[in-house]
Amino acid sequence: xxxxxxDSYAAAVADIRDGAVVAVGGFGEVGMPTELLxxxxxxxxxxxxxxxxxAGVGHTGLAALMEAGRIRKIICSFPRSGGSVVFEKMYAAGxxxxxxxxxxxxxxxxxxxxxxxxxxxxxxxxxxxLAHGKxxxxxxxxxxxxxxxxxxxxALIRVWQADRWGNATFMLSGxxxxxPMAMAARQTIAMAHGIxxxxxxxxxxVHLPGIFVHRVVALDAPDRRSHYP
Amino acid sequence: MTEPQPLxxxxxxxxxxxxxxxxxxxxxxxxxxxxxxDYVPLEREVVFHSENGILGVGPAPAKGQExxxxxxxxxxxxxxxxxxxxxxxxxxxxxxxxxxxxLCILGAFEVAMNGDLANWATxxxxxxxxxxxxxxxxxxxxxxxxxxxxxxxxxxxxxVRSCGYPLTAPRVVKRVYTNLAVLxxxxxxxxxxxxxxxxxxxxxxxxxxxxxxRAPDLRTxxxx
Numbered sequence: 001x002x003x004x005x006x007d008s009y010a011a012a013v014a015d016i017r018d019g020a021v022v023a024v025g026g027f028g029e030v031g032m033p034t035e036l037l038x039x040x041x042x043x044x045x046x047x048x049x050x051x052x053x054x055a056g057v058g059h060t061g062l063a064a065l066m067e068a069g070r071i072r073k074i075i076c077s078f079p080r081s082g083g084s085v086v087f088e089k090m091y092a093a094g095x096x097x098x099x100x101x102x103x104x105x106x107x108x109x110x111x112x113x114x115x116x117x118x119x120x121x122x123x124x125x126x127x128x129x130l131a132h133g134k135x136x137x138x139x140x141x142x143x144x145x146x147x148x149x150x151x152x153x154x155a156l157i158r159v160w161q162a163d164r165w166g167n168a169t170f171m172l173s174g175x176x177x178x179x180p181m182a183m184a185a186r187q188t189i190a191m192a193h194g195i196x197x198x199x200x201x202x203x204x205x206v207h208l209p210g211i212f213v214h215r216v217v218a219l220d221a222p223d224r225r226s227h228y229p
Numbered sequence: 230m231t232e233p234q235p236l237x238x239x240x241x242x243x244x245x246x247x248x249x250x251x252x253x254x255x256x257x258x259x260x261x262x263x264x265x266x267d268y269v270p271l272e273r274e275v276v277f278h279s280e281n282g283i284l285g286v287g288p289a290p291a292k293g294q295e296x297x298x299x300x301x302x303x304x305x306x307x308x309x310x311x312x313x314x315x316x317x318x319x320x321x322x323x324x325x326x327x328x329x330x331x332l333c334i335l336g337a338f339e340v341a342m343n344g345d346l347a348n349w350a351t352x353x354x355x356x357x358x359x360x361x362x363x364x365x366x367x368x369x370x371x372x373x374x375x376x377x378x379x380x381x382x383x384x385x386x387x388x389v390r391s392c393g394y395p396l397t398a399p400r401v402v403k404r405v406y407t408n409l410a411v412l413x414x415x416x417x418x419x420x421x422x423x424x425x426x427x428x429x430x431x432x433x434x435x436x437x438x439x440x441x442x443r444a445p446d447l448r449t450x451x452x453x
Contacts (some may be wrong), residue, residue: 027281027304028300030300030304077362078359081359082304099264100357102361103318103362104280105323107318108319108322108323126398128396168313172296173315175317176281178317179318212347
């Protein structure tokens, strides 16, 4: 019997290693897997490279992991936004490396990693400083930048419903980066607002097929921490 | 002679909105461009795209009716209109990059007369500016319009011969809506299509770094 459901956040993140590349779902706070990030702080992994669209808000979730000093490098498209206080302080202090990537290039690099495509040419960034040092090639009279796939060791995502095979649905704009990140990661860990019996999700309405999901923890698992510390 | 009152931000958004035909798929940048949707009547069916995977963005929700699962690119609460759909980020940017959007309206720091767009970083030395989806939108949409004030707060022209700020994308802007005029990018300068009532062409040129020319059917910029 396949059963990807684990009974605690601690079990969900237990084997994330020091130095891991961790993709963190969410667009701003929508879809942010806050409780999984808090469990990761408790778990203790350090020297992490984090892939996320934004660099955290306030002092919870991604910002809490950053503030705990566990992130060596962040790969994101929009690090500074209202409330990104931890990022700004740590980046200014030289405690954080930043790789800035256009948002669509970030999504496509993740998708490509999941799709077995090592690199791709894109029109985004041509003629800008984000293309410096990258191969530019003219194809059919138009210039493109070569961008490499971005695989992750782990993806942490928030889903709406999931079954024990890892089939999952999302809620509205909570879907955002979760899908390409789940495809890009060797191990995808999903926190689910609801666990459903196998067979109850309509196959036509599964958003993320279970092949991309390796562990599922219920939102209200006993060690849930919505706030940190 | 007293100078006429420039268009308000709302009037600028309304002016740009008037040019969007029914049936277009349109992305609106954060800030003033987001306001454009308020001036497209719901019965003129324009499908607004939000980079975080939404087609069919509706009006802002009433206070207390916000859905925490539903935000736009600026992370503001939104509603969906009937016919809306959700996709993931890679597909959302596929729509952008793949040329599926008819129009994207963006804000800008500078637009050059060859269509170069600078709207993401104000200095070569800023190492952590947010690029977000700006470069994808600029490179991918079928047409790019810019909605911005004609000059900076301290009076420097934003319609320039060549951009001083880091580029978002080269040669992409087709049209610019400002608080003083509507202009088309014309390579060697800008063609003025509409000019604020009571503003002389010479006054407009004085506020513009790049050379201007008159459209054959130059009209008065009317509030909509």
